[in-house]
Ligand SMILES: Cc1ncc(C[n+]2csc(CCOP(=O)(O)OP(=O)(O)O)c2C)c(N)n1
């Protein structure tokens with residue numbers, strides 16, 4: 001029987017890929033699971049494995065062919081069978097295994113110049129590299145940050161430039177390595193701790209709150225903790241309740257912590273540099289879905305973006321939309337739609353959640369007199385609750401309508417595609433919320 | 439404490455046992471291949487951790503326990519569920535995010551449960567299954583029901599602090615818990631070599647007085663032999679026990695794994711020489727317990743079950759909107 005092998009989706013976000021290398025030729029026998037080709041996606045290069053057994057009778061795409069859509073047939077095999085030999089399993093780990101692999105060209109960290117286009121992922125990497133070049137006390141620690149080049153490829157190339165004493169792979173022991181990094185910061189080092197995702201920071205919450213945030217105060221100002229905790233936060237695609245949640249409000253509740261949640265490429269770079277230089281513990285919340293976003297770096301060399309300053313992402317007259325991180329994308333999309341109806345939205349990008357830039361918020365309210373706050377996190381005791389309180393306290397007299405919030409639904413994140421969509425704020429909901437108060 | 443040698447003499451399984459083991463392992467293998475395929479077609483999303491290569495561990499141990507005993511594991515859980523007797527249609531539907539899935543489509547690959555089958559999940563946080571499993575064992579002791587708990591976790595999870603807090607209490611309170619460390623050599627891209635000071639994970643209970651042994655987890659007979667011994671000890675009130683299962687995962691950690699941390703030759707060597715299913719099949723045939731012909735028939739039947747599960751899942755409806763707010767409280 002002839003079977004077509006299709007271009008697979010190798011990650012939830014993949015739509016197409018490049019076939020960089022064939023491992024098989026016509027006539028080769030394949031078993032299920034044998035690697036047949038190397039595919040390059042926006043994230044990484046990966047092997048496609050055969051999902052059937054048989055002989056290759058045709059290769060349908062050329063080696064080097066680019067932008068092959070998922071589900072496109074790439075090879076044809078004819079199914080038949082073959083016998084296998086048995087041998088005792090010893091499970092001695094071959095230490096050389098990894099080094100036997102033909103080492104791929106590692107793209108060495110070259111900082112993106114002012115004015116150039118880059119991704120959020122690279123902007124974060126550049127900020128890390130630049131600060132590490134400036135200050136030998138800065139080091140990176142976390143799971144898969146070094147040899148694997150980052151679970152989301154954010155630390156790509158850093159091991160090659162800075163070596164294993166400054167780019168440090170840890171075992172899966174969040175509470176332990178968080179405590180160790182905080183301890184190191186007490187005696188002057190400046191650790192940047194990567195949580196593979198912020199979901200796993202929950203394992204280390206005690207150290208973040210009880211050791212990092214409070215020690216300066218408890219010691220009457222003697223011992224500070226210059227540390228950055230960074231990694232992706234918020235909903236990812238289809239990974240369900242334990243791996244998909246926005247913890248911004250959790251951290252913003254704690255005196256002693258600073259909390260940053262950037263959106264643009266430039267802000268990722270400038271604010272991470274500021275976070276590393278800050279003498280306090282800083283929580284730097286990234287978003288997996290934003291990593292591939294492309295934008296301009298307008299920062300000059302050595303320039304930073306100050307912590308605690310919001311940004312007017314777009315000016316408008318009719319209503320203020322306040323948000324942070326990925327939900328600003330939603331705000332921009334909605335603003336684009338409403339402009340056709342002659343409604344202009346002013347969009348406030350909070351950038352820093354703690355300390356909150358009350359001035360920028362109040363100023364915008366005074367201008368538009370109406371406001372919707374958008375966040376992905378749960379509504380009770382959320383970031384928007386705080387912002388609405390600030391507006392009530394400091395801008396009540398300028399309001400023409402009650403401030404409303406659009407938040408994630410108060411449910412653990414469901415896996416099913418349709419329910420996941422419903423759990424998150426949508427364009428339709430935001431347009432409705434805006435029109436309700438206009 | 440004495441360390442047991444690897445690969446004790448074979449346990450001489452009966453024909454019936456061998457055939458049962460073969461069919462169950464094959465079901466898991468084919469099911470996982472189908473899941474991988476469906477992921478490539480975009481029918482399954484998010485994380486999807488396949489159990490291919492490790493089948494002998496869960497099938498062998500399941501053959502050592504009784505219906506009243508409990509099982510709990512990590513996110514790499516499809517094999518455990520099938521071994522526990524859960525319905526492939528229900529598991530596949532959950533992977534598809536459909537209403538007929540074990541979690542009504544709300545849990546996905548990493549979060550499935552079946553009270554009927556005494557399967558307590560499916561846990562996405564590395565290390566979490568260990569105290570939870572210890573708690574199940576606590577309940578058995580509390581209720582004095584003579585049931586034991588199989589608590590599975592990975593070599594990477596074995597470094598989490600909560601594992602050792604659990605070991606201490608399990609021994610202190612003499613809980614009927616069997617800790618199964620599925621050592622497949624890697625935690626994502628980190629080998630045991632690079633993450634562990636004590637690399638013999640079976641000895642991780644030493645300072646708590648918990649005995650353990652390393653077992654060839656690619657050989658179903660070794661698994662069953664060690665499993666029986668462990669269950670017997672634990673059930674007769676000797677307290678917790680550790681089985682380190684030496685095994686191997688053929689596929690990437692999850693679906694998008696560039697796998698730069700190991701060579702293709704390493705994977706190929708294990709698959710060529712140590713495959714638990716292929717080796718058992720050869721044994722079955724050399725012992726004349728079955729014929730190539732019959733084995734082929736079994737393969738076709740199992741492929742059928744798996745194909746049907748995918749068809750069933752594809753036809754199952756998405757969960758209705760009101761499911762979004764259900765099951766948060768009782
Ligand atoms: C607390 C926590 N940290 C990190 C992760 C991300 N993660 C998921 S699986 C995994 C590797 C676990 O390896 P191992 O325990 O050996 O199990 P295996 O995947 O090999 O079955 C990691 C780091 C997680 N899910 N939970």
Ligand SMILES: [Mg+2]
Pocket residue numbers: 592593594620621622623624625626
């Ligand atoms: Mg492992």
